[in-house]
Amino acid sequence: MFTPLVQQLIDHLRCLAGVGPKSAQRIAFQLLERQREAGLTLASTLHEALTKVGHCQRCRTFSENPLCGLCASKTRNIHQLCVVENPADVYALEQTHSYSGLYFVLMGHLSPLDGIGPEEIHIPALKQLIQQESIQELILATNPTVEGEATAHYIANLLKDTPTRCSRIAHGVPLDGELGYLDVGTLSRALTLRTAIDLS
Numbered sequence: 001m002f003t004p005l006v007q008q009l010i011d012h013l014r015c016l017a018g019v020g021p022k023s024a025q026r027i028a029f030q031l032l033e034r035q036r037e038a039g040l041t042l043a044s045t046l047h048e049a050l051t052k053v054g055h056c057q058r059c060r061t062f063s064e065n066p067l068c069g070l071c072a073s074k075t076r077n078i079h080q081l082c083v084v085e086n087p088a089d090v091y092a093l094e095q096t097h098s099y100s101g102l103y104f105v106l107m108g109h110l111s112p113l114d115g116i117g118p119e120e121i122h123i124p125a126l127k128q129l130i131q132q133e134s135i136q137e138l139i140l141a142t143n144p145t146v147e148g149e150a151t152a153h154y155i156a157n158l159l160k161d162t163p164t165r166c167s168r169i170a171h172g173v174p175l176d177g178e179l180g181y182l183d184v185g186t187l188s189r190a191l192t193l194r195t196a197i198d199l200s
């Protein structure tokens with residue numbers, strides 16, 4: 001129906017997450033009709049990023065340099081390490097301005113049914129990093145999902161008999177939230193992990 005090159009463009013656009021056949025057609029036509037320059041910039045950026053961006057040697061987040069900006073920084077607390085599932089989690093935590101330690105990005109979570117074990121999420125590298133850099137506190141900030149909890153448990157277990165202190169981020173009632181609208185799991189967790197009111 002379309003000429004070979006147009007069809008090829010549509011087919012390749014479908015490799016993008018969430019882009020189905022209809023969306024791929026729409027994007028292709030839009031690029032060809034109205035956004036040629038933007039499309040060419042996208043193509044060259046895509047090529048450059050995909051050939052140059054690798055993983056930070058220390059925390060494994062995406063980086064085109066051997067060390068990412070955070071790992072190379074001299075102002076971070078090198079005794080604290082926060083373990084997250086994805087680079088987006090690092091960005092989210094940095095937005096809080098509440099943490100000044102370093103990170104380790106697993107790039108996923110344990111999922112034995114999908115063949116993702118400790119090796120696939122780089123647990124050996126994490127263990128080595130903790131030992132080499134004498135990390136005092138490890139903050140497990142994996143997602144509060146079944147897999148995220150299992151991953152946090154697995155890592156905490158590995159460090160059971162080491163001097164490194166392990167903590168898990170708290171989960172509970174969102175700020176400005178109403179209890180009546182919360183799911184049972186969140187509410188039950190909030191109640192179990194209640195904290196004393198600080199009156200000082």
Ligand SMILES: [Zn+2]
Pocket residue numbers: 056057058059060061067068069070071072
């Ligand atoms: Zn890094």
